[in-house]
Amino acid sequence: MSVAAPTSASEEEQPTPPFAARTVVRRLRSHAFVAVAALAMAVYVTHGLWQQPYTNVIADNVGDQAFFEWVLSYGVHLLRDGGDPFFTTLMNTPLGVNLAANTSITVFAILFAPLTVLAGPQVTFVTILTLNLAGSAFAWYLFLNRWLTHNRVSAAVAGLFCGFAPGFVSHANGHLNWTSGWIAPVVLWRLLKLREKGHWLRNGAILGVLLGGFFTIAAEGLFFTALAGGVFLIVWSLSRTTWPEARAALPTVLAALGVTAVVAGALLAYPLHMHFAGPQTFKGTGFNQRHYAEDLGSYFSFSERSLAATVGLGSDLAPNPTEATSFFGMPLMVLVIASLIMLWRRADPGRRVTLRAVTVVGVAFLLLSLGPRLNFMGDETDIPLPYALIQSWPLFDSALPLRFALVLVGVIGIVLALTADTLLDRTVVPHPAHTAFATAFAFALIPIFPLPLVYRERAPEPAFIANGTWEQYVPDGGTLSALPFAINVAADGQRWQAYTMARGGRQFLIPDGYFLGPDLDGAEGKGRIGAVPRRTDWLFLRAALYGHITQVSNADRAYARADLQYWDIDALFLPPTITGPTGPLYRAALEIVATDLLGEPERVDDVLVWRIRPGTDPVDR
Template sequence: MTLGWVTDRSDADRSGVSVAEKAAPETVDPRRIRRWVRRVRAARTDLIVAGGYVSLAVFVLAGLWRNPDTAYLSNSDQDQTLYEWFYGITAWNITNLESPFSTQLQGYPDGVNMMANTLMYGWGVPFTPVTLLFGPTVTFVAALTFGLSGTAFAWYWVFSRELVESKFAAAVGGLFCGFAPAMISHTNGHPNFVVLVLLPFIALQVITMARRADSAPQTRPVWQPRAAIVLGVLVALQLTLGEEPLLIFALGFAVFALAYLRNRRTIALTVRAVAPSILLGALVTLALTGFGLWWQFAGPQSYRFIGHGRVGNDLLSLFQFSSASAGSAVSFGPDVAINPTEHNSYFGWPLLLLVFVTAYFLRRERIVRAAVFVGVLFTVLSLGIVLSVDGVLTFSEGKYAMVPMPWLVFGWAPPLNGIIEARFAMIAIPAIAIVLTLGVQRALDQLRDSTVDRWRPVAWFGALACALLPLAPTMLPVEDRTPTPAFFAEGTVRQYISDGSVLIVPPPTATDAIALRWQVDSDFAFPLVGGYFCGPSGEDKRSGYGSDPRPTGNLLTLVRAFDTLPVVDQALRDQALVDLRYWEADVVVLPPTDNADALRRTVDQLLGFPAQQVDGVWVWDVRELI
């Protein structure tokens, strides 16, 4: 009333009657206020959880963030160099309006099928400005940081909206999904297996579509075009980030859905109801990615089969602690990992024990049963075609005995033959997270229930701490990278390039790909003989890494390996000339490397004239010779 009187200055309005007749201010619905408060609190909690995930991801990659220009992940082998090249060539193609499908900058003269490699266009394209301004290393470490924290938050979001009421319980599940030992291991050099942010949302979209179809009154198929388009776009985006993790996750999710629905009739009705929408989503995905997929499998330099050899997990790896985990100091047994980037299991025995005990007490929950079934099944598949224990094949009564595993039945069929089977264990990560999330929720419920003994939930939280603390990630080690020779960094190489390529002595391969960094630092000034990429090998176009080796390249590789001068005769000189002409080489370059003197003297004899030292490298200009 006072406000109404003050804002109206007429005499009539100052009377008691006029004041009384003024409309009373509208009252705010208390329920609306409570909803608004809940949303603010929920958003605040989400931001806190996201901030925690980001902080942990930055800690894991702190060594690389501190010195992105000079630091290199110690356990990355050649993969950091490879992905920096991927992000660099993506930015270069965009700024120079070059084709994103193929390039001759590696593997000259045959080139590289870019779509048949894990370029992660879904990250590299939008981050092109970052790559151009700060370099591909920043794009690389940003992808890893976002992958760890974003994957954790995506699962937290799904768990908190669909699985449990407690944000704390959902945060625990998201934490494990984003920072499990396998995720930290792949952070050493496989961003395509770290940026898994879209996978939980793809699963959520399918679940939502199935739920809507199930709630519809009619029994015929339910048409959901908008949801199908969203699903198609999500899958298409994931294809631009990583095909193999999408395939593995799709297999795991399909088995999970079947295990959850159980009843044949229920499965049939659900499939019938959502099939039209799923098919529409597939058509949307195909429309967005169809040409790229065709180029990948049928374009130039495509390949028909990927052979990785026997790459299953050792049985002990399920119970051990990863070298990148806090519990590595108390791990047992020999190191049975494939390599530092493939710690795909390493759950640790305390966590496995807790999960199975918790699953037993929650066995009435359908989702728990389905999660356990999927986790166990894909963990068994991850053991490969033959069981390995303690680093050796299993044996009986002192004699080795081949124990075949289920993957022996499926691993030969395309496209499954392109999967590294050890990675199937990553399906167990969200399965374990589901059990942990529900376990935390039930423990919190019991703590709030005054009629239940408090010791049980307290003991469970103690066991949870004992299971997760040994899996806490440590900071990934880094080392100083070798500086780029001035011959490449300052652009001197351009003076030696006409229309041909640069032959590094010996040619770069998957085990020594540092020349890719030199090419990036020269702003892709030259095509490179050899390299590190996936391409066809041999007459049957079987997949291999890098170009098919040629005799002169093999000779130079052996000279560096054994530091021994070969007997160079006319046959070797003629072969060198044939190979140089095949490579269309303009210049041969010997950078600082092991056994450089033996390499230089060998090339001198092969070419018939001595090298010149230019800007820190030895150079043979072979344009007139060829």
């Protein structure tokens, strides 16, 4: 049996035109039902943000939401004022930020720019997040329905699982890149289309264009998809049963892949150059790969944002709430193993090849997700794992191992689709085990039903920014910063800049920011989160995060003088409230430290402003 199974009886039987028309209507009605169900689920998961998109924020990842709002606003800036989509000096002045080495979601930023202008990046963020979740479920449904199953109900159940699996709901805590799970089925669909004879040029070009666009949305996810697709095709092709079919298709596939390489290479030449060799690039990642590795026990545990958690069965084995990438639960893992055994016994030789290839992909990516050393139930062991051999390879050195577990969502979705297809097949004589499997489906899937994202309020945009009063304090192209300087745990200053970009007009630069960059100023180094900190950064951040009031010394003032000159700052301001990673930060302590260091501020609108006038020394008191 080929990997490309017929999808419906209507396609095989070639019905008469009237019947065909009714079949098309039924198919479209089914598609519409699944699309509406997926969208309803996505709105349910994100409804806390929809209630108040301008003031509510994802509680477990304030920084990433601020970063993506900034990138969405930068798309408006690109369309209005021009610029480089993959590098900017608006942030982290004077060095700038290599956006190609970050998740710049350029395609999203450009496509949704009209919405960003109309409603602001806050609304655009939650819109894309919602559509990503719904689109992932619907895309997997269409893929499974087209290539694998005969019953649309089977594809719908598996598609909804793929779109709202615990790992992707976890990444909905701020990640517009990783919630783009629809990329995988779209790429796999086009990959399978490459073997169509006579269409190698068209199919290769389409895949090349898709890869060029998807790179800017989720480069890491695209890498995982390509890797998984490659492993599957190699295992499937080398089987004795399917080798003749694979050999016959090989010339067409290679020709199409050549076209894909040319088209994608042309589109990605500059982004890839910037990613690997551009200014402010870096090696590796700013995260510890041993820390961000999957715990073997998490595969059999339940997420803290699942229905099981409401009765006390949630687990905290993930490094943080955004990286709970597996958490399928014991019932589902047992169901998958039992389903593979059942499917294998019933399968013809061709289907067995497909099952073998899918299983190899699942096992391989499970092992990769465990990282360089085995972790079990919260403890790291001394047992080395395969990832230790490849963690320094290009691309693998920039990946977080636990994210490889997201590939298993697709693997499990395929197994669920095939199992449901077998159970719903009316041409098969019912077996006593069918009832047990149907019960197991409910027992396995109900506990991992997602809970809505946790949200809370964040600091509203100050009138000083919203009303444009800031323009009186900063010349065109000047530098302005909120206190504390923007970083992942205090990203308000980055948000204020984002909102001015979305509105158009004059812009200001900011020092620092939340991004990934090198750990050495102006030189390629290992990756780190944010800019290399200067002494004045820490002076303000310590006051905001911990309420620590430093007794400012002349040495502090000397360092501040040099730092302010380095950033070429025109003005600093302190908003009424400051958003932190878990709640408001210590504004009063920050005001005391800033006043001691910079002198008495001006009260303007709803903020305190310190002018840093050219030719004067604001810290020489």
